[in-house]
Amino acid sequence: MRKLLVAACLATASLSAAALELQGVKLEDATKLANTELVLNGAGLRTKFGIAKVYVAALYLPQKNANADAIINANTPRRIVLSMLRDVESEKLHDSLMDGLKDNTSESELAALQPKIREMNAIFSSVKEVNKGDVVTLDFLPGKGTQISLKGQLKDVIGGDDFAKAMLKIWLGKNAVSNDLKAGLLGSK
Template sequence: MKKQISVMALAVCLAHPAYALEMAGVNLPEKVSVAETPLVLNGAGIRKKMVFDVYVAALYTAAKSNDANAIINAATPRRIQLDMLRNVESAALYNALLEGLQDNLSAAQLKALAPKVAELEKIFTEIKVANKGDVIVLDFLPGKGVKVLVRGQVAGMVAGDAIASAMLSIWLGKSPVSESLKAALLKA
């Protein structure tokens, strides 16, 4: 009987992913897999805009690090997961991403990435709205670019390592969307 209970307990534990953190009602797994590479939760925080909680952001990396530049330029997959805490129109979400890019890139870098930024805009235009409870995943894939998943479905892919690094700079760059969020993502 004890052996049977132990096997059942093990089966229950294996059926549910291990959560590293609960934040604003969002359970964040301690590990994920991106492009067959295991990643660990590096850190997580809440993006606030004025007095509103907008999303829980979680950063997953191959190894924990508090070095933003090393993460931005890593030659391994990385993930930013955004769990929406309120409804946000896709245009507002895209404009926030664009503003983050503008704050962290030179005019020449932005000009060079203009076609990639246009692809990103198209992806977010097709999303229409990110509702409370939706999950937006940005997988940064070295040698490939950024895969965008919304509600568990691939919404698009923007090719290139430069756009991947640029997008990571939105949260981890010299002028992040929020210094406190950047610190939380680099909590390693």
Template sequence: MNKRMRLVRRGMAIALLLAAGSGFAAEIAGVRLDDAVRVANEDLRLNGAGIRYKAIFKVYVAGLYLAEKKTTVPAVLAAPGAKRVSIVMLRDVSNEEFGRGFMSGITQNSDRNETAKLVAQLQKFGEIFAAIPELKKGDMLTVDWVPGSGTLIHLNGRKISEVLPDASFYNAILRIWLGDKPIDSRLKPALLGAPEDAPGARGSS
């Protein structure tokens, strides 16, 4: 092998290494999701990601970040440390439609006693979405659990919520996608890291 060819191959190897460490783990519907993020001084890894469909329409890409890989709902809900759900919009959605979907997902996957305990935080949650005129294509919403603090929500990197302190409220948010009646049955297994062709990875939304 001549010297030039060795240099070319070395350059290709370096490029591949840089690409592997660039922080991008997946590209879904044209959206690149970071392989790792940092929340509350903790390094989190992408646990799984997928598309939220409404009928035939793609609404957003969602990714779940945890400190360690979890493949079952109880394990995700019980996982210690910081957590993050990242949502990147694939279409424009009004605040009313988006907020209604979130609130419906919470109430459908929480029993009456749980919902009663979360009334104050649910009200604040609704006020957060009421303050956003519209979620536009490309917007990123992050919903973080910060241990010792609570739930924090950012839109395009800007904090849009006060701290919502109850851990059970964050789990109620997670059950929007991971509960027994998830908002999209195709997204649930994707967030748990199942391949698209795995049993249960497809279904009605």
């Protein structure tokens, strides 16, 4: 019995010490959001033009899930963390997010989201640049909306589950910004 207990303790210690590291970014195994424990579902690298490393993205969910549609439509808290690997003007980051929205929503959905998109634009306009090492956190809170934090500071909450779903589609939609990044976030890479 004692050997079994020691083996279990060693296994637990090695699991907790095995936090994922990607491109020098250490990712937490778990986090808490809205009184819900979230686990690291997966992570990946966003590149531009196949060579420029832009950010490491990590997806946190209440439990691991490899089904993108189920994650997008879930009625549970979810979090995406973007750890910047280079300096990016906030306008360019915003434009990149807009491209992802346009690629994954219909014209009518995009038109309905315009007031919320203007709110997001105001948030990113208030910060001129995100720098290497900065973190952008997008918390998706059912019934509340999308909580955006930049550089560790809460900027605002954009109301509505529709906006949260549209934002998740940027990375998990049928036309995700990167298929490799999507696979990483879904834990399949």
